[in-house]
Amino acid sequence: MNVTAVMIMLQHRHGAAAIAVYFLARTAAPYLFSRPVVSAMPPRLIGSAWASSQATLALLMLGLALFNQNDALLVILLAVAGVLQSATAAWLMHIAEVTSQDDRKALITAISTGTSVAIVVGPALGGILSSWGGLLSVFAFDSATFAASLLLVPWSGLPASLRQQAAQWSAAQLLLRALIPVKPHMNAWVWPLAAVWIAFGLFGGLLTAIETPVFATLKGFSPDQIGAAISAYGLGGLVIFLASTLFGFSNGYLSTSAVAVTGVLAWTLGANWLLYPAFFVTGLGFALVNSAARVAFAEVFARSNVQTSEAWAWVNQLSLFTSVTSYLTAWIYFSLGDNLHLISGAVVALGFTCLAFGVLWDVASKQRATTAVTGHVQKAAASEVQ
Structure with a gap:
């Protein structure tokens, strides 16, 4: 809070x-x-x-x-x-x-x-x-x-049977x-997916860095109005959380980033009354992207010779890289000037770039799945002939 x-x-x-x-x-x-x-x-x-x-x-x-x-x-x-x-x-x-x-x-x-x-x-x-x-x-x-x-x-009063000894590491170690960095041995598909993840991370990180300045300076929002708008973003994420928890919803399409881009565009250009629903749509879109990206990573990890925990640790390190990079970029930008219109436009442009990456990934994934199915069918047909 x-x-x-x-x-x-x-x-x-x-x-x-x-x-x-x-x-x-x-x-x-x-x-x-x-x-x-x-x-x-x-x-x-x-x-x-x-x-x-x-x-x-x-x-x-x-x-x-x-x-x-x-x-x-x-x-x-x-x-x-x-x-x-x-x-x-x-x-x-x-x-x-x-x-x-x-x-x-x-x-x-x-x-x-x-x-x-x-x-x-x-x-x-x-x-x-x-x-x-x-x-x-x-x-x-x-x-x-x-x-x-x-x-x-x-x-x-935790159960004594579960109190196994921890590995001994020094503070420096x-x-x-x-x-x-974690470098899991995975198939080639992980690298374009990592690029998409980094792009989305930069998009979200820069949006987080500019949202309060835009609300306060360009939109003239009071502190309680800013809090309510950010809550609307969280409400969008909560909708996806409830859908996945209660109804087993899972999104596998990175092209759903179009929802987030639409929300950010409406937030940047829309009137003040539109900002609350725009931020709700933005939160909904980022939750959909997060779900799709994690589904894609899970599929790649399933086809890779790597420990799952180490692979997800690597994803977390990618998240750290994007967060640090986006906040550092925002700090340098705002230290040199305060043109919020320019950086808002850059964030929107980055959003459309992420959307393009998402569409390309979905198309490539569909082609890969079709190729795999065709290969299985051909192998089955060859076995029957033999």
Whole structure:
């Protein structure tokens, strides 16, 4: 929830470049350091580590509620909080896996539902609290939620049979392990798919970096209106989440990026009343693209001689690369100038480029599938003749 409030504050005090730096810190720090933190923790201590991290986050948010005048220190501490939140998310899933059979399904459902609801409610609530009581009310609310989670999650008394010994790594080895690129041995189709994934990542990253400046400067939105608009984006993603969870929906076409491009185009050129539905459509489109890309990666990995976990780690590293690149690009751009119309046009153009990539991928995938079917038919016919 504090993400929206801090974005609005940084836009007001320092402009768009500060928002890009903030997202860069919030993205890079968890990817670089959360994996070493998680790997270093023995499984027998995971429950206690999760609880300690939640308590630390509660105290950290309370401190930021009272002392948030230094913006540079604020960004650094929120980056540290991002590392802890990323680590606790992994530990929470471990806790869910080792709880009793009766509690497991309910806890995992609660985790998934809570995340989806937070995407929708968080930005709007952050904008409203920011308008009402500034960062004090935002961070105080966050502190209370972290403290309350200690009472809701069964983090103590994990089964002893699941407390296997963790691999021993030094801090330096763990950090180096997080930085080393994963190079899975996969078939040639993975490289064009990776290019498509990077293009979409840059599209989404740049959109994230400019959305608050555009809302605040070009559209004249108030903090609560910005929060509501970002919530509309999250609502689009929630629709896809519910469709996949409740009805087994799965999208296999990257050309559905046309939905996201349409939403961004309407957001850039449309009147203010159109911005909420435009951002909903944008969120819907990015959720469809994310689903299609993950389906495509899964199909490629299934035909490759590689460990699935390592392959997905490689995809996550691609995501890190695109996030860092997009936020760094936005920071450099806004440091040199503040022409929001120009960079908005560039984001729209990048969206159409992604759409072209998506269409090409879908056409090539269809041809590959047709070729495979034809080959099986010919082999079957040859076997019958023999």
